[in-house]
Amino acid sequence: MGDVEEKCMKAKAASEIMKNAATSEKNRALLAIAKALRAHSSAILAANKADLAASASLPLSVRKRLELNEKQLASMASGFELIAKFPDPVGQVMKKWKLKNGLRISRVRVPLGVIAFIYESRPNVTAEASSLALKSGNAIVLRGGKEAINSNRALVRTMQSALAASGLPADAVQLIEDTTHEGAAQLMQMRQYVDVLIPRGGAGLIRAVVENAKIPVIETGAGNCHVYVDEGADLKMAECIILNAKLTSPYVCNALEHVLVNEKVAAKLLPSLYDKLLKAGVEVRGCDRTRRILEKARPMNEGELYQEYLDLIIGIKLVGDVRQAIDHINRYGTHHSDTIVTKNKKNAALFASQVDSCCVYVNASTRFTDGYTMGFGGEVGISTQRLHARGPIGLEELTTTKLVIEGTGQVRE
Amino acid sequence: MGDVEEKCMKAKAASEIMKNAATSEKNRALLAIAKALRAHSSAILAANKADLAASASLPLSVRKRLELNEKQLASMASGFELIAKFPDPVGQVMKKWKLKNGLRISRVRVPLGVIAFIYESRPNVTAEASSLALKSGNAIVLRGGKEAINSNRALVRTMQSALAASGLPADAVQLIEDTTHEGAAQLMQMRQYVDVLIPRGGAGLIRAVVENAKIPVIETGAGNCHVYVDEGADLKMAECIILNAKLTSPYVCNALEHVLVNEKVAAKLLPSLYDKLLKAGVEVRGCDRTRRILEKARPMNEGELYQEYLDLIIGIKLVGDVRQAIDHINRYGTHHSDTIVTKNKKNAALFASQVDSCCVYVNASTRFTDGYTMGFGGEVGISTQRLHARGPIGLEELTTTKLVIEGTGQVRE
Numbered sequence: 134m135g136d137v138e139e140k141c142m143k144a145k146a147a148s149e150i151m152k153n154a155a156t157s158e159k160n161r162a163l164l165a166i167a168k169a170l171r172a173h174s175s176a177i178l179a180a181n182k183a184d185l186a187a188s189a190s191l192p193l194s195v196r197k198r199l200e201l202n203e204k205q206l207a208s209m210a211s212g213f214e215l216i217a218k219f220p221d222p223v224g225q226v227m228k229k230w231k232l233k234n235g236l237r238i239s240r241v242r243v244p245l246g247v248i249a250f251i252y253e254s255r256p257n258v259t260a261e262a263s264s265l266a267l268k269s270g271n272a273i274v275l276r277g278g279k280e281a282i283n284s285n286r287a288l289v290r291t292m293q294s295a296l297a298a299s300g301l302p303a304d305a306v307q308l309i310e311d312t313t314h315e316g317a318a319q320l321m322q323m324r325q326y327v328d329v330l331i332p333r334g335g336a337g338l339i340r341a342v343v344e345n346a347k348i349p350v351i352e353t354g355a356g357n358c359h360v361y362v363d364e365g366a367d368l369k370m371a372e373c374i375i376l377n378a379k380l381t382s383p384y385v386c387n388a389l390e391h392v393l394v395n396e397k398v399a400a401k402l403l404p405s406l407y408d409k410l411l412k413a414g415v416e417v418r419g420c421d422r423t424r425r426i427l428e429k430a431r432p433m434n435e436g437e438l439y440q441e442y443l444d445l446i447i448g449i450k451l452v453g454d455v456r457q458a459i460d461h462i463n464r465y466g467t468h469h470s471d472t473i474v475t476k477n478k479k480n481a482a483l484f485a486s487q488v489d490s491c492c493v494y495v496n497a498s499t500r501f502t503d504g505y506t507m508g509f510g511g512e513v514g515i516s517t518q519r520l521h522a523r524g525p526i527g528l529e530e531l532t533t534t535k536l537v538i539e540g541t542g543q544v545r546e
Numbered sequence: 547m548g549d550v551e552e553k554c555m556k557a558k559a560a561s562e563i564m565k566n567a568a569t570s571e572k573n574r575a576l577l578a579i580a581k582a583l584r585a586h587s588s589a590i591l592a593a594n595k596a597d598l599a600a601s602a603s604l605p606l607s608v609r610k611r612l613e614l615n616e617k618q619l620a621s622m623a624s625g626f627e628l629i630a631k632f633p634d635p636v637g638q639v640m641k642k643w644k645l646k647n648g649l650r651i652s653r654v655r656v657p658l659g660v661i662a663f664i665y666e667s668r669p670n671v672t673a674e675a676s677s678l679a680l681k682s683g684n685a686i687v688l689r690g691g692k693e694a695i696n697s698n699r700a701l702v703r704t705m706q707s708a709l710a711a712s713g714l715p716a717d718a719v720q721l722i723e724d725t726t727h728e729g730a731a732q733l734m735q736m737r738q739y740v741d742v743l744i745p746r747g748g749a750g751l752i753r754a755v756v757e758n759a760k761i762p763v764i765e766t767g768a769g770n771c772h773v774y775v776d777e778g779a780d781l782k783m784a785e786c787i788i789l790n791a792k793l794t795s796p797y798v799c800n801a802l803e804h805v806l807v808n809e810k811v812a813a814k815l816l817p818s819l820y821d822k823l824l825k826a827g828v829e830v831r832g833c834d835r836t837r838r839i840l841e842k843a844r845p846m847n848e849g850e851l852y853q854e855y856l857d858l859i860i861g862i863k864l865v866g867d868v869r870q871a872i873d874h875i876n877r878y879g880t881h882h883s884d885t886i887v888t889k890n891k892k893n894a895a896l897f898a899s900q901v902d903s904c905c906v907y908v909n910a911s912t913r914f915t916d917g918y919t920m921g922f923g924g925e926v927g928i929s930t931q932r933l934h935a936r937g938p939i940g941l942e943e944l945t946t947t948k949l950v951i952e953g954t955g956q957v958r959e
Contacts, residue, residue: 153899153900232921236914240937245933246932351933492949494953495950495951495953496952497953497955498956501956501958508643519742519762524947524949535905536905536936536937537908538908539898539908540910542786542787544794545913545914545919
């Protein structure tokens with residue numbers, strides 16, 4: 134039996150215990166992990182230093198995401214404490230009804246089982262995903278990027294010993310140490326042991342998982358996010374939302390990529406917005422009609438409208454009305470996060486109901502799409518697909534349900 | 547473009563209209579379909595006769611499932627009327643919360659989009675699945691078994707013309723007329739147009755879909771269902787439930803296959819139960835300890851414990867206590883429907899919480915696992931897997947959700 138199969142098998146056995154663990158046992162384990170992360174911070178930071186040294190030739194953006202410091206480690210630990218305070222989704226009764234024959238039916242939340250998580254090289258994702266998986270009564274098999282292997286080993290070892298010390302199975306958190314494609318490919322076949330596979334990362338990773346996995350997948354996706362500025366909108370608010378959504382973190386999936394501007398407000402909004410974007414170092418691209426107002430904007434072709442730039446680039450396009458904006462977003466977008474800035478309640482309602490994205494905003498920045506910020510405690514990723522989970526994948530999204538039917542001897546006619 | 551691709555593309559375009567259709571429009575269409583089914587009953591029954599003639603050499607059980615009569619057609623039509631009366635899941639607010647910064651978040655139900663449904667040869671399934679898909683704002687691509695092709699053509703034509711006459715797109719219901727494996731295989735690749743694939747049928751069909759589909763799948767599954775008779779149970783009730791669960795329809799997935807009997811009540815329960823099963827024509831198989839009580843029962847090996855007989859066969863095994871029964875069911879069962887017969891509240895609660903099946907019963911027949919009976923209005927199938935839907939797949943299970951976030955200009959710090 135290979136390493137991947139053995140770890141999945143161990144996770145499956147651990148998940149049988151996790152499924153029935155009491156809330157108090159799970160919370161005790163989460164607090165023990167928080168404590169252990171603090172106690173072993175120097176070992177974890179040393180492991181992270183080794184990862185950074187091995188990644189010296191990689192781009193700064195990769196190294197930034199890989200790097201851990203005291204403060205981030207402390208916030209990792211408080212993440213576990215926060216999740217311990219959240220209500221346990223397991224055992225929650227979502228719905229109850231009674232049939233005419235007296236049968237009482239309840240839909241009850243239960244854990245998914247074993248979650249396999251394939252992701253890139255941010256060690257804090259290792260901790261966040263594990264805290265959510267454990268609290269929701271699951272076991273988790275982690276397969277992070279190769280750059281973070283030492284950090285992940287140190288983190289997983291810490292979590293495992295804290296689990297064991299608090300009476301829950303250490304095997305509930307597993308790390309696949311084979312960080313080659315082969316390791317991931319093997320994991321995608323483990324249907325016997327793994328209940329759901331969650332990939333988080335670039336489009337190539339997601340595609341590889343969707344095409345090769347023999348296990349049900351919850352896809353997380355790219356964000357080609359839009360802000361539509363409606364006729365009669367508060368243009369100060371629009372500018373503020375656009376700058377916030379583009380500039381606060383241009384390299385993440387909830388960052389703004391394309392602005393759609395109602396043609397009636399374009400001449401008033403665009404010149405001052407353009408100056409501010411330029412000053413912030415953003416390259417502005419525009420459709421032909423935009424470039425009649427912003428002559429220096431770089432031309433934009435149709436293919437670019439589909440793009441998630443993940444960079445200091447923004448595309449601007451003029452539209453005739455809210456319906457054109459909705460059609461554009463549903464056609465070119467990635468169903469992630471899209472905003473309307475408007476004072477018109479009817480247009481706001483139309484946009485909210487017809488834009489087919491996991492998060493649809495009225496008068497707010499797209500940057501709020503995040504499990505922690507939205508009150509989920511954290512997230513394993515943002516699901517932009519339709520099955521099972523949509524939006525941040527938090528505690529409830531890591532559960533399934535069963536129907537419990539209580540009778541007094543009823544039989545079917 | 548091939549026929550399969552063209553139909554999926556048309557379904558996708560229709561789904562964009564269905565998504566935003568008002569409840570009243572959908573209900574009007576459902577009632578129009580009911581009326582049209584009644585009006586065209588002779589054409590539909592003639593098409594069904596052609597199917598039956600072509601299937602003359604097939605087993606009686608297949609022909610029985612294929613056959614339509616006036617009464618069944620009338621109940622098909624009333625099925626559409628029943629679904630028209632159900633609340634529309636689309637637009638339902640499942641949850642609402644407010645963040646400290648004033649953002650108000652709602653989780654709202656929205657349609658899945660395009661549902662591809664691969665199933666066998668029961669024409670009433672064609673109607674039931676379509677009624678649920680349309681009411682929940684979806685388009686459906688049907689690929690039924692070859693034996694029912696004429697019936698399905700007549701049914702789909704009737705539904706399409708009623709849809710068009712009531713102002714909704716006829717293309718919202720599509721029939722793949724290529725009933726070869728090739729047709730199904732093509733459908734499983736239509737990721738660009740199809741949002742979810744639901745297979746319903748034998749284990750071979752489900753496996754083929756899971757292994758080959760490039761589209762998210764909701765699996766429906768076989769039912770190796772159990773009744774456990776606890777120490778101190780009402781043995782009259784136990785016998786009544788066992789006979790009902792085995793005999794009322796032995797060929798369906800919620801029929802009983804294996805009885806687990808607490809060793810303390812076996813000698814009292816089994817002899818009279820055995821006589822009644824025998825009288826009803828059931829072959830009784832037993833574990834070694836069962837055969838010490840029922841000497842004439844046929845021996846049963848371990849492999850048989852995994853089997854869904856779907857026949858007049860029952861397996862009986864003695865167990866020491868409720869925990870052994872739970873372990874047995876989780877190991878040998880198919881996570882479908884399992885019952886405990888008990889007077890002990892603690893054992894009932896333990897069984898309900900630890901048996902990992904989509905439907906867990908206390909003191910009732912497993913035969914109630916059915917969308918219509920449980921109050922879902924109908925079902926596309928019974929999901930025994932963990933993602934998205936578990937148990938009967940009804941209206942709510944054919945939807946997904948989105949988050950609508952309303953602000954007053956909030957931006958992220």
